[in-house]
Amino acid sequence: MTLTPEQIKALKKQLLSQIQNLPEAQKKEAESLSPEALELMLKQQEEKQEPVFRLIIKGEIPSIKIGENEEALAVLEINPISKGHTIIISKSPAKSSKDIPEEAFKLAKRISKDITDKLKANSTEIQTESKFGETIINIIPIYNKPLTPDSPRKRVKKEELEEIANRLKEEHHEKKVEIIKIKTKEPENPILKMKRKIP
Structure with a gap:
């Protein structure tokens, strides 16, 4: 795979944009890569790189x-x-x-x-x-x-x-309104109230 001059130029431009934060010495080294070195680097990346x-x-x-x-x-x-x-x-x-x-x-x-x-x-x-x-x-x-x-x-x-x-x-907690019915319980043995009798 031989790179055309346009491809080499595009690769160098891409490389320069990616190395902006590197120290100056490393920037100069990357800028001075030969077309063969660029081609080799590209081949190595294609072989190793799994999709992101x-x-x-x-x-x-x-x-x-x-x-x-x-x-x-x-x-x-x-x-x-x-x-x-x-x-x-x-x-x-x-x-x-x-x-x-x-x-x-x-x-x-x-x-x-x-x-x-x-x-x-x-x-x-x-x-x-x-x-x-x-x-x-x-x-x-x-x-x-x-x-x-x-x-x-x-x-x-x-x-x-x-x-x-x-x-x-986060769990989405909604306040639930619960209506509670209170039942009154009748006593088991009801007390019977009788009217008073006068003898």
């Missing part, structure tokens, strides 16, 4: 789980569009929307209801999206304006995501 959603399902990539059933897993999005943005990942890879099991959509509906009840969202937008070679379900809470999977995302701290997860996992 499979790694989340296996628990090899940390995630904040808020729900699960036999067919799907619900985790909070780490770069959410809005507070409580959740993705539903099918436990078996789904290449298109028709491959997503019905149980995944049932989980999405349950999580959607929890989001509107517990996070006080006005509504939720449930949409499928193809990402990293798989199709997932996005549950996007709507608070004040319409949103889609293409809306701007923001970085959220892990602590904030954990706090949202705790709120979503």
Whole structure:
């Protein structure tokens, strides 16, 4: 697999965007990679890398789980569009929307209801999206304006995501009003009161 000059340029650009936070020496080393080194690095990544959603399902990539059933897993999005943005990942890879099991959509509906009840969202937008070679379900809470999977995302701290997860996992306790009827029990041997007789 020989890379074209355009592919090399695109790979270097992608690499530069990913290494912005590295020390200066490592940045320079990455920038000076030859086309052969880039090609080798790309080959190694393709051979080793398992799809990211499979790694989340296996628990090899940390995630904040808020729900699960036999067919799907619900985790909070780490770069959410809005507070409580959740993705539903099918436990078996789904290449298109028709491959997503019905149980995944049932989980999405349950999580959607929890989001509107517990996070006080006005509504939720449930949409499928193809990402990293798989199709997932996005549950996007709507608070004040319409949103889609293409809306701007923001970085959220892990602590904030954990706090949202705790709120979503809380049991919803409704106060039950119970009417209790009190029955008076008649004594077993009633006392008979007789009229007084005058002799």
